[in-house]
Amino acid sequence: MAFGIFLSRIAGLIRESLLRSTLALGPAADAFAAALRIPNLLQNLLGEGSLSASFIPVYSKLLGEGRKEEARKAAGATLGLLSAISGLLVLIGVLAARPIAAILAPGFDNSRYELTVDLLRITFIGIGALVLSAWCLGVLNSHRKFFLSYVAPVFWNIAQIVVLVFVFTRSWNTFDAATAVAWGLVAGGVLQFSIQMIAVWKIAPDLRPTMNRSLPHVIEIRRRFLPAVAGRGVVQISAYVDLFLASLLSTGAVATLLSAQVLYLLPISLFVMSVAASELPEMSRSGQLSDLTSRSNDAMRKSMFFVLFTAVIYIGAGEQIVDALFGWGSFSSDDSLTVWAVLSAYSLGLPAVAASRLLQTSCWSLGDTKGPAKIAGIRVVVASLVGLSLMFPLDLLAFAEGGITTKDTQGPHLGAVGLALGSAVASWVEVFLLSRRTKRSLPKLSSLKGLLFKIGVPASLAFLLAALLKFLIGSLPALLMAPLIIGISGLFYTLVAFRSGIEESHLILRPIRKILYRR
Template identity: 40%
Template sequence: MSGPARGSGRRSSGLVAAGILVSRVTGLVRERALGHYLGTSGAADAFTVAFRIPNLLQHLLGEGVLSASFIPVYSRLLAEGRPRDAGRVASAVLGLLVLAAGGLTLLGVALAEPLTVLIAGGLRARPDTFALTVDLVRLMFPAVGLLVVSAWCLGVLNSHGRFFLSYVAPSLLNVAQVVALALAAWYLVDGTAGTVRVQEELVRWLGVGTVVGGGLQLLVQLPAVLRLTRGLRPVPRVRVPGVPEVLRAFGPVVAAKGVVQVSTYLQVLLASYLAAGALASLRYAQVLYLLPVSLFGMAVAAAALPRLSAGSAQERAAGGGRESSLRHVEAGLGRVAALVVPTAVGYLVVGDLVTATLFQTGEFGRLEVVAVWLVLAGFTVGLTATTSGRLLQAALYAGSETRIPAVTATVRVVVSLVVGAVLMLQLDRVAVTPDGLRVLGDLPALTPLPADERDDTAGVVRLGAAGLALGSGLAAWVEVVALRRAVRRRLGPVRLGGGQLGRIALAAAAAGAVAGLARPLLLTLPPEVGGLAAVALLGAVYVPSARALGVREVTEVLASLVRRVRARRG
């Protein structure tokens, strides 16, 4: 059984990012197909809710929780030269996960309707959409067990330094969904695209593709995992050295991750009381928002966790390791900021162009583009905080500190929902129309729109979802401030951006200013290329500006590229 990787943090995070990039690109293809056939229709709302409900178990039992509870123990056993004990822990944890996920999946299928009421009760005012959502929840729930075991595979592979496969595997889920949607469209759409009947059948086929894709995502990882964990016996056992430690961490981490997931589902519940299309708008905006979170925040945190765990073990054993961990955290925060800050500026300045390039086709028109951009802008307010927070959480989890992330996550949820609920009621009276923004109702508002007005969205797209997104963005900063204080108490002072935030922000502002001045010209381009041109322009200004200002990460990446080019020429 091989030990953890000894490569650099930058190389490891690069492999994670590469895998996630493939997954996210295929996810964008799926979302574009969804936008083409469904737009922001009732069927799109139904699929959005149904896809989120079973994902609750995946997130609670899967990747995030296993990364924080299983990987530190498993990685430490490998680092201590105890591969046999590490294998026993992996076997026992897998057995427990299969037992838990299987039982809860059966309950989910049986209780699909009450679960839908609990999560998106507002849809009952739209009976057809509610009934379709219940059918989709029941259809897709079996994918949960497959995805949870797939997340266990990710934990094993990451601990052995095998980052790319575990993060590229989810692309198979996206591919399966796209294939299912394409087959359904070929079979069903015969000049009636956009009709309610066709849209309902399309999302049912999409549900089948989700289950098939979950199986493929698991199967592609199993051969490598079995080679690394020879003698694997997935029997649910608690009295195995290391397993009690995993379970002790598991509870608080589930609480922390559960609070975040509860926030997501309460956000869905609130959005179900908004005008039709709000749930779909949130979905499309989150696809763009989560792209840098996954590529940069998750990639850096996932690559850093095994190294931070090893440093924590060294600190406990010999009194060292703290300085090394602190350097890893600060270097990671610098990598995150160098990539995320210009992304955030781009979303705010030319986010409509990016949205149009990805989604404007078929049922997804210019009104939907502007509405999704405004929702995206709300999320983007907290983008830097969210991505930095992933790494700060990893630093705490590596030291077996699970209580503080749970508390800070709870505070974030409360702030997000309170602020978001107030803002969504006001902004659901504001709509994007062909003539611009208009107020359609009395302000201030203390209650949701009347039920008979929620489906009346002809020619307008209401902006209640943007209020929820802005509440989430503001709350992310509350959380990251608390996490930074906790890391400072454990390791020492840490700076957002690794001490380079001012220079990074200045370079990003210069890129944003140029893109803003070029907006009139960019808007004349076809939607398919306008976003690409905007991103290219941002990069063309940001990279040399950051280099001139001495942003370390940009300078090092450019130097590495130059060395590779020279080596190939030589």
């Protein structure tokens, strides 16, 4: 599974790199970022997160108990209901693109607004297929078929990469390029769903969509689904509040946020989502509190080992990483510095986001979907208040020729950093509340504070080494410097962790030993 996620994220980085080189952080980039974010509401509300909390636990438990016919009926009814709901919302989105754009991005000027409307009508079509692909993921994961469900997004990215390469070689203007990529998104969504659906038919050939809402297990899925949707809805409100606020900032703020989020979400996908997705079906099958506690603690230790290192590297060497990925074509060095500043702010909350995702999984396996939803609501309020208080003062600042200036410049300003800081603060509030709630059912859950302190020592030393390496080899090209800093600092971090008795260091050292032993 982790390898499948890794491939999809690498493809996503290539797509984002080509997108930034084509659109940079200009008006078309803002419009595309907004148009991509808005229909994602469907995917996130009705897709993987909500199905993980509702459908997968019920379906996995039925399979584990050998009740395959009941599992088939529950899956078919879920597909039918999901298809009807997503189809209706896609239709509404296409028809109401203009008022949706006006409400969610009121700060856009006329050209950005009109392009956003056009792109919305296109991207809404593709998101419908992505929602259904999330149902496929739930079925495949429950049958322990993890690789295909997580490698399928590669095809979504490839479709857009092909379009971007074509556009880049033809030197199209940015508005036409954004429109072409939007159609690539639609093609990629259909391709991703089709590939997964073929796999579903192979393992469950009798599965058919129905509209049977009266089955007991369907009622249970719906009972869990609505609070999960509410929880995801709260998270999406936070994302749209960020979009709303970013549209009020200088041109490029929306695209800057999206660019930073591509890197920010990478460790969550690789080291947290893979663990959470594989553990959720097993937790749901088990039902034993001691087993749930053991699995939760093990997942937290593994995830934090990788996520904390990623956070310190993003802060210490994020400029070189951003420059290596995006710093070509129309993307300037000041653009790289701006994205790095936002990424660093996000990274302050990265460990909390990772821990929250794992604690949510534990709650879902216990049948608790309302608690995480309420806590997510608190997170939204905190993020909005902190972000709003910081974004306008920071938007007076900008990078110009490598330094910070208060003068009006053409490039993006630092207002987006305020929104990222609000998200980081809110993430720590969320994980504190989730930890308290989860420990009521799992009192022997390990302390996150103790875990962070233990791993924090080698992580801090790795940060200092990364800063030193940046000073020593700063004259090298970013494409060479970034992997050198990550590789050397990562090896140092692993060795210090090993000497400190952190067992998770063997996740890195064991494969290295095998390679050396074979030689």
